[in-house]
Amino acid sequence: TPQHAVTFGDLQEKQIEEVLWAFKDRVNDLKKDRRFRYILLFKNFGEAAGASLEHPHCQLIALPVIPKRVKEEVDGAKLFYDLKERCIFCDIIRQEAAGARLVTESERFTVIEPYAPRFPFETWVLPKRHQSHFEDSDAPTLQNLAWVMRATMRKIDHVLERPAYNFIVHSAPIQDEPLPHFHWHLEIIPKLTKVAGFEWGTGFYINPTPPEESARFLREAGLV
């Protein structure tokens, strides 16, 4: 964007849609290079979240290996699928539909605070229709995602006063066929707590804010 001082939530819906198309187009192009095994799409906003540039930007990193965390998430989802013959994310969407952890929803997306979040106000944006790869999203889905991303980021900016945050697209490894057990989604992590010795030593996270409480704050912020 030529605007130096805007946050993601400040952008117009149409502008966000263009960002999402850039995500999709770049992934689909890089995918042709068979050396790449994974493409990570993410955004760091604010110094506390590790942003090294001040100007609004997102990042894409293509990797020749499947990252450890991606493998853990996909393998975990596979374990559930093998046991239940259902996608765990589809189950979560159904279960949270009218619950205390729902933040907002649109025609094609559900936004929730997950059941056991690592961080206060950790927020997930999930497509309602099962799909393992972000880059397979069609035009109406990207349009609807732009709306829901804008609404969600405005709620977060309003309630937490423009916090530093990371958002990360969780998508299946690019060379995989569509997976019945994995469901792409977006995770937004406002930077409110510090990762310290306990977290580094255990891989467990201390989170003082129940997701039901953060969801209520975000719901009550309305569509600012």
Place this chain on the structure above:
Amino acid sequence: TPQHAVTFGDLQEKQIEEVLWAFKDRVNDLKKDRRFRYILLFKNFGEAAGASLEHPHCQLIALPVIPKRVKEEVDGAKLFYDLKERCIFCDIIRQEAAGARLVTESERFTVIEPYAPRFPFETWVLPKRHQSHFEDSDAPTLQNLAWVMRATMRKIDHVLERPAYNFIVHSAPIQDEPLPHFHWHLEIIPKLTKVAGFEWGTGFYINPTPPEESARFLREAGLV
């Protein structure tokens, strides 16, 4: 300590030794409670490293489960042991003995910058004699550890100008017998970089500082 404004490196050797005895005694006492499966000893110093109290302190958290990260480290070491019939940490100590990543050493300890550190100036303190559990350390070992900890923290404080840091004792799960494949050690992580979207999305870490370079800085600081 009654002194409010001291860092770990400011303490006298004898005072550090007493801290280490407190670690050992508390672990050995808590170990009697069979509900506990792991005891984490760590220190957060400075706000950037997540310290919530200003007064000098260390922390101990006893857990009814074996943490994810501990399991990964112990399992990884076991894999190496099954393959090579040697402890991987004993191998590292031998290999780094006179190398470019050595920071300092004492009669009973080796201090190195590990081969592929996640963070700039990540520093490991390893006992030369194989032992899986920190709390089995005898009196001369704790005394020698106090010396080497003080020397190391003073080097770090000098080169990095009293940085925020975490240190974490990596020890075997308390209810295990002595393990031939795991080797307790201490990891010191100065807080110089931010964990951002790439790290959260992958579990991989971007580190701009080669360990050979940070080791050289720390070696050249002498025994300040």
